[in-house]
Amino acid sequence: MIHSLFLVNASGDIFLEKHWKSVVSRSVCDYFFEAVERATEPENVPPVIPTPHHCLINVLRQRIYFVAVIQSEVPPLFVIEFLHRVVDTFQDYFGVCTEAAVKDNVVVVYELLEEMLDNGFPLATESNILKELIKPPTILRTVVNTITGSTNVGEQLPTGQLSVVPWRRTGVKYTNNEAYFDVVEEIDAIIDKSGSTITAEIQGVIDACVKLTAMHNPRLLDDVSFHPCVRFKRWEAERILSFVPPDGNFRLLSYHVSSQNLVAIPVYVKHNISFREGSSQGCFELTLGPKQTMGKAVESVLVSSQLPRGVLNANLSPSQGTYTFDPVTKLLSWDVGKINPQKLPSLKGSTSLQAGASKPDENPTINLQFKIQQLAVSGLKVNRLDMYGEKYKPFKGIKYMTKAGKFQVRT
Numbered sequence: 145m146i147h148s149l150f151l152v153n154a155s156g157d158i159f160l161e162k163h164w165k166s167v168v169s170r171s172v173c174d175y176f177f178e179a180v181e182r183a184t185e186p187e188n189v190p191p192v193i194p195t196p197h198h199c200l201i202n203v204l205r206q207r208i209y210f211v212a213v214i215q216s217e218v219p220p221l222f223v224i225e226f227l228h229r230v231v232d233t234f235q236d237y238f239g240v241c242t243e244a245a246v247k248d249n250v251v252v253v254y255e256l257l258e259e260m261l262d263n264g265f266p267l268a269t270e271s272n273i274l275k276e277l278i279k280p281p282t283i284l285r286t287v288v289n290t291i292t293g294s295t296n297v298g299e300q301l302p303t304g305q306l307s308v309v310p311w312r313r314t315g316v317k318y319t320n321n322e323a324y325f326d327v328v329e330e331i332d333a334i335i336d337k338s339g340s341t342i343t344a345e346i347q348g349v350i351d352a353c354v355k356l357t358a359m360h361n362p363r364l365l366d367d368v369s370f371h372p373c374v375r376f377k378r379w380e381a382e383r384i385l386s387f388v389p390p391d392g393n394f395r396l397l398s399y400h401v402s403s404q405n406l407v408a409i410p411v412y413v414k415h416n417i418s419f420r421e422g423s424s425q426g427c428f429e430l431t432l433g434p435k436q437t438m439g440k441a442v443e444s445v446l447v448s449s450q451l452p453r454g455v456l457n458a459n460l461s462p463s464q465g466t467y468t469f470d471p472v473t474k475l476l477s478w479d480v481g482k483i484n485p486q487k488l489p490s491l492k493g494s495t496s497l498q499a500g501a502s503k504p505d506e507n508p509t510i511n512l513q514f515k516i517q518q519l520a521v522s523g524l525k526v527n528r529l530d531m532y533g534e535k536y537k538p539f540k541g542i543k544y545m546t547k548a549g550k551f552q553v554r555t
Contacts, residue, residue: 145218145264146226147198149257152209153243156180160246162257164264168198168213176200176211192220205231206241229269230260236271236393237280252281270311272391311373311390317357321538323389323529325396326351327520330549331407337554339412346401346522347549354389356531356538367400401522408436408521410514410546411445411483413553417508419452419497426495428460430510432480433488437516445480446513451495460493467491476508483514510553516546 148168151160156177158170175195183189186204193200199214201223210227233256234241238249246253255278259268268274328351333344370376371394373387385396401407412435419426434442445465451458451474458469458476464487465480480489526542 145214145216145266146212146223146261147215147264148213149230150209150211150213151243151246152176152211154186154207159243160250160253162254164261172198172200172213173211176202176209180209191224201227203227203231208241208243208246226260226266226269230257232395233260233269233271233274249281252278270390271394272311311371311394312388316391318355320355321357321536322353322355322540323531323538324353324541325526325529325543327524327526327542327544329520329522329524329546331409331521331546331551332549333407333409333551335409335413335551335553337415339414341407341409342554343403344407344409345403346407347398348401348520348522348524349398350396351393352389352396353393355392356389356534357536369398371396410434410436410516410519410521411442411512413510413512415510415553419495424497426455426497428458428495429490429492430478431488431490432483432512434483434485436521438519440516440519442483442514442516443481444513444515445483445489447478447480447491448511448513449476449508450474451476451508454497456496456498458493458495460491462489462491463487464489512551512553513548514551515548518544519546520544521546 147165148161148163150158150170150173152158152173158173161170172195175193176189179189179193180186186207189202189204189209191202193202197215200211201214201220202209202211203224204210205228210230212223212227214223231241234246234253237252237256238245256274259274259277261267268277327348329346329348331344331346334342336342370379371387371390373389373394374397375386378384378386387396412433414431414433416427416429430447432445432447451469453474455474457471460467460469460476462478462480464484465478467476467478469476478491483489529540529542531538
């Protein structure tokens with residue numbers, strides 16, 4: 145299925161490559177680099193790039209492109225899902241998936257990739273199985289391996305690989321039994337100048353951390369994707385999630401709420417951006433405020449706007465937070481922080497155009513980032529969490545979070 149894998153950083157350098165069959169030359173990535181140059185943003189690179197003899201399938205995670213080289217016909221989503229699973233595994237092992245973390249643990253990275261793919265086909269992708277095959281790196285284990293010349297490869301085969309529940313290892317024991325669930329939703333929205341919603345969608349996931357010795361009743365959602373542990377027949381019949389959880393962190397499900405379901409936008413943006421014809425001055429005014437937050441605070445607010453190329457400088461006054469303007473890239477960033485409903489944050493001032501420059505043809509697009517704790521905009525709620533078959537009572541916790549995905553305000 146997958147012939148080779150290349151890891152490319154933000155500078156366009158290939159810092160790691162892995163081949164499962166014959167070695168594919170790095171020159172095949174030239175087609176990928178051409179697609180990156182044509183893309184307006186890193187996220188807009190086409191996920192599937194055909195070449196005369198190969199097909200390149202890529203994902204962007206943590207400012208790293210994971211580029212898989214395919215030689216035969218294969219479902220692209222199958223490869224994309226595997227690449228995301230590789231990133232999740234690296235994050236589980238190293239805490240973060242960055243270029244530095246991959247380089248510092250390059251031996252473990254190659255061992256993991258060797259176990260996850262067998263002759264180019266997925267073999268072991270569950271974290272519980274991989275951690276029994278390849279021990280996670282620690283300072284003590286690294287020192288011992290350096291002195292003794294041993295590796296992180298386990299001496300015994302995983303106990304759960306041939307089980308009916310391969311995602312959970314056997315014989316797990318904990319002093320404190322716990323189960324935590326995070327409901328995280330991202331809003332992708334486009335807002336026009338009057339504040340009306342052009343389109344809005346929600347991408348949601350339920351992440352879990354279950355540490356138990358030895359599983360919710362949501363509204364109808366679109367495009368639900370479950371972890372293999374979920375008993376799908378019971379979900380179809382009763383709309384109840386019943387599952388035997390893996391040990392540790394895992395993603396229970398992901399879902400999508402389309403714009404037809406009247407997605408509520410939690411914040412509003414009022415703006416006035418204008419450039420006078422024949423003048424070297426322009427006006428920039430921006431105000432933010434909470435809209436559908438149910439009394440919850442809007443935190444970690446960051447506003448960015450790509451101003452036209454003819455803008456020379458910006459002299460603005462924020463009522464809250466700080467702003468920066470890069471005269472080279474023309475990027476304006478306003479770090480608002482937490483929105484106070486009693487005193488709405490605003491950013492006002494003037495912009496200077498280059499000498500002799502006419503009124504810019506392009507209008508800037510405002511991008512917004514924010515987080516709202518303990519709120520699910522879709523209305524998803526966990527009514528009850530029951531556990532059967534065990535005598536102990538675990539500690540259970542639910543956390544909700546809404547944050548901005550691609551949130552744009554068009555002028």
